[in-house]
Amino acid sequence: MSGLSGGRRAPKICGLQIMESSNVQAADRYNNVAITLHWVVAVLVLVMIGLGVYMVDIPRGTDERSFFYNLHKSIGLTTGIIVLVRLWWRWKNPPPPLPSSMPAWQVTASNISHRLLYACLIIMPVVGFSASQFTKWGVTYFGMFKIPPMAYPDKEIYNILQGVHGFMGYLLMVLVIVHILAALQHLLIKKDGIFQRMLPGR
C-alpha cells in the first residue's frame, strides 16, 4: 500500500514516512479496512462522548440511568476491542507516506495528535472498565449477560478512576475537535488530498 515506487527507502520525520513528491494527487490512501475502521470508531467515539455527558445528569436510582450507563459501558468495551483490532491492522499495514511538501512541524503535529488519540481510545475503556469493577453493578453487556465485578465496591477507588476517565474524556473532546478542524483545513483550504486519504473510493 506504499505510494513509493522504485524500491527506494522513504525518508522519515518523527517516525512517519514521507513521500518524495509534492504531487499530492499521487498521495496514497489508507486501505479500505483502515478507512472502515476509522469511520466506525469515529462514529462510536462521538456517540460515547455524547452518551457520557448526557447520562451523568440522569437522576440516580432510575431505570433510565441504569439503561444509559450500561449502554455506555457496552458500546465503550466494544469500541476498545475494535480499536485494538485497528491498531493491529495498522501495525500490519503502515499508513501511507505523507507528501514531502508537508512542513515538518505538521508531520510532527499529526504524528503526536494521532498517538494521543490512540492513547485515549485505549486508556478510556480500560479505566472505565476498571472503575466499574469497584461497584456492585459491573457491566451488563447490551442487556445480554452480566460481566460481574472482579473487585469489591470501593467508592474512593471508583472516584479516582472515574476522575481519570472524565479528565481523559475532556482531553479526547479537545483532540477530536482539533483533529476535525485540521482535516477540514486540508479539505477546504489547502486542498492537498490529505482528507481524501481517509475516504473510500479509487
Ligand code: HEM
Ligand atoms: C472510547 C470509550 C469511552 C469514552 C470516549 C467514554 C467517555 C465518557 C465521558 C465523556 C464521560 C462523561 C464524563 C463526565 O462528564 O464526567 C464518561 C463517563 C462514564 N464512563 Fe465512559 N467512556 C468510554 C468507555 C467507558 C467504558 C468501557 C466504561 C465501563 C465499562 C465507561 C464507564 C463510564 C462511567 C461509569 C461513567 C460515569 C461516571 C460518573 O458517574 O461520574 N466508559 N465516559
Ligand code: HEM
Ligand atoms: C468526524 C470527523 C473526522 C474527520 C473528517 C477525520 C478525518 C481524518 C483524516 C482525513 C485522517 C487521515 C490523516 C492522514 O492522512 O494522515 C484521519 C486519521 C485519523 N483519525 Fe480521523 N477524522 C474524524 C474523526 C475522528 C475521530 C472521532 C477519531 C477518534 C477519536 C479519529 C481518529 C483518527 C486517527 C487515530 C487517525 C490516524 C490514523 C492512522 O494513521 O492510523 N478521527 N482522520
